[in-house]
Amino acid sequence: MVNLKINGIAVSVPEGSTILQAAKLANVRIPTLCYLKDVQCVGSCRLCLVEATGARGLVAACVYPVSEGMEVRTNTPRVRRSRKTTIELILSTHKKKCLSCVRSMNCELQKLALEYNAEEDRFGTDHDLKPIDDLSASVVRDNSKCIMCTRCVAACEHQTIGAIGPKNRGYSKVIGSPYDVSLAFTPCVNCGQCVVACPVGALYEKSAVAEVWGAIVDPSKKVVFYTAPSVRATLGEAFGLPVGTNVEGRMVTAIKQLGDVECFNMDITADLTIMEEATELLSRLENGNPTPMFTSCCPGWVKFLEHYYPQYIPNLSTCKSPQEMFSAVLKTYYCRKNGINPDDLFVVSVIPCTAKKFEVSREELGGYTDAALTTRELAKMIKEAGIDFANLSESEYDLPFGDASGAGAIFGATGGVMEAALRTAAVKLGGDGAPLEFKEVRGTEGVKEAEYTLGGTTVKIAVASGLGNARKVLDAIKSGEKDYAFVEIMACPGGCVNGGGQPYVHDEVRNNVDLKTLRAQALYDYDGERNIRRSHETPAVEMLYNEFFGSPNSAKAHKLLHTKYSKREKY
Ligand code: SF4
Ligand code: SF4
Ligand code: SF4
Structure with missing residues (x-):
């Protein structure tokens, strides 16, 4: 352990810790912009500069290691002046459309500018408006608001996509895609991890809000x-x-x-997915069709497979996503x-x-x-x-599509689809007394593996979230190192609870709170309180089979609930 003082507060941290990590333990807040836990730590934005004994000049707390007896000051006039100037320089090249920006009142730069009394025009306003890239079906990029923190680039690299990156040098540096093409013409999988990483309004989703308001007031709809x-x-x-x-x-x-x-x-329809997918898996195992079978409910993962591992498209479940x-x-x-x-x-x-x-x-x-x-x-x-x-007071969903199983609800967390499938498969293969909870597939680790014997049948399974982890699983299957019957993959680390369309969370919260775990826990608690916890027991699912589809994987189910994917020749 290393002993040091931060603003006079004694703290002891493991050797190799950074000043930022030590400050967290001392309950001292140091502002950051480019640093984002689990995503990026490069010390480039210079907002986290502090004074530290033994250091020449100010040092970046997010990367500077602690040393025995170090004294750190995070709030001296010199530190505050440096941070204020840095913010003012960032503002000099930033399109300041704060009143109408999607991130107004939720922008990390805006918050810091207020905290440090930064003047937005101290260095003038020196920027050319850059074109907005809105050709993608999912993500809009406005480089005139970009502050070059590169959190989006790191997020995309974690996904092993690299659809965006820094281009040019010095003052001409911008974030963009190779050959200046729109994001729409790259292998971007639309996961939105870049969007939730961005501290300002330079990245946002393509909005459908106006369209929905239009439909709501249209009497013919x-x-x-x-x-x-x-x-x-x-x-x-x-x-x-x-x-x-x-x-x-x-x-x-x-x-x-x-x-x-x-x-x-x-x-x-998460429950319906389980009915269709479980039937498909059993049929694959019986008929010798390609296994492992991969889940297909995450469109980010499906596009990733189409681009990078098209040889495994036959292994993808033919089920549409619950949305579709x-x-x-x-x-x-x-x-x-x-x-x-x-x-x-x-x-x-x-x-x-x-x-x-x-x-x-x-x-x-x-x-x-x-x-x-x-x-x-x-x-x-x-x-x-x-x-x-x-x-607000609480209301119930409308009928007939209101009540569902807890298994459907846990689809929102990594491992949830797998656990839901195992709950139903355990009953189908094992009958009464089949287990209900499969805790080995819960939790936010990037890759989870387990082996279960259900009614005499042994199945090896894997669960991965985040496309870097998906790549590891696929490469292990490709090399013959691993052999599974069923694999769940979700593009976003932690699954949909950490999806690219979820609420923006400031870095000071993200860096200190385990969002994925807390959000997932809310779903598991909800599941635990449900009367129905297995997909095949959901009344609306029974109704749909009795009144419409006949049985899982019927011809009608295939026509409406299944699809086919193919190798992407173009983006
Ligand atoms: S949406 Fe996902 S894949 Fe596309 S640029 Fe952003 S992080 Fe990369
Ligand atoms: S687009 Fe956003 S996340 Fe990416 S470098 Fe610019 S400001 Fe940072
Ligand atoms: S994990 Fe969920 S939120 Fe993320 S891309 Fe897949 S379906 Fe969307």
Whole structure:
């Protein structure tokens, strides 16, 4: 251990720790911009400069190691002057459209500028407006607001994609894609991890808010919303509620207050996915079709496979994602049952994800979803409508797509799809007394493996989240080192609870709070409280098979709930 003092506070930290890590233990806040826990630590923005004995000049706390007897000062006039000047220099090249910016009141630069009394025009305003890249179906890039922190670049590198990176040198440096092409023409998988890493309004999702408001006030349209499993565990953060608060009841009330709309529960088609996927897996095992079977509910992962491992496309489950299953059910079964012309039904999914915006545009999925809103966009609509979210009463989802299983809800966390599948498979293969919880697949480690014997059948499984981890699993399968029956992969580290459409969280929270674990815990707690915890017991799923699909993997189910993917020749 190394003993040092920070602003006079004695603290003892393991050798090799940085000043920033020691400051955290001493409860001293040091501002950061380019540093982001688990994503990037490069010491380039110079906001975390401090005075430290033994150092020549100010040092960057995020990278500077502690030493025995060191005395650190984080709040001297020299430190404050340096930080203020750095912020003012950043502001001199920043497009200051703060009143209308998507990050206004939630911008890390804006917050620091206020804290350090930075003058926005001290060094004049010296920048050329750069073109906005909005050709991608999911992510918009506005380089005039970019402050060159490179957090987005690091996030994309963790995903092993590298669709964006620094170009040119010195003052001409910008973030962009190779050969100056739009993000739309790169292998970007639309995961949005760059968006949630960005401290300012330089990256944001392609908004569907205006389109949804338009449908709500259009008398010729009937509007239905459905919400993805993880949204209940994250939406509250946009209204100041603690990380990991389940706001399902308030969320449903708020959606119904947006206009004359119905609100359904996407956990039901998560349950439907399990019915279809489990049947497909058993059929693959019996008929010798390619295994391991990979889950297909994450559109970021599906696009990654199409680009980088097309040889494994036959291993991908043919099931559509829960989003695309729900929209197909609504535009067919629901419309028919209620005498609605499908053209008059406007289907809005609320999702944690920017990749699902891209998914909506995929022709092979049938075009059943009219608009996909991220959790952030739903929060924006609720704020625009003047709804006092924190004090809302709770409502239930509308019928017939209200009640679902806890298994459907845990789809929002890494390992959740696998656990849901195992719950149903255990009953199908083992009968009564089958286990309900499979805790080996829970938790936020990037790769998890387990082996289960269910009713005499032994299955080896793996779960990966984050595409860097997906690559490790695929390479191990490719080399013959690993052999699994079933593999769950989610593109975002930690799964959808950490999706690219989830509420923005400032670095000072992200660096100190385990978002993924707290959000996932909210889903596991919710699951634990449900009466129904297995997908095949969900009444709406039974209803859909009895009244419409017949049985899992039937011809009708194949037509509406399954699809085919192919190698991407172009982006
Ligand atoms: S959306 Fe994902 S893949 Fe695309 S640029 Fe951002 S981090 Fe990279
Ligand atoms: S786009 Fe955002 S995250 Fe990327 S370098 Fe610019 S400011 Fe940083
Ligand atoms: S893990 Fe979830 S949020 Fe992330 S890309 Fe996949 S489906 Fe979207």
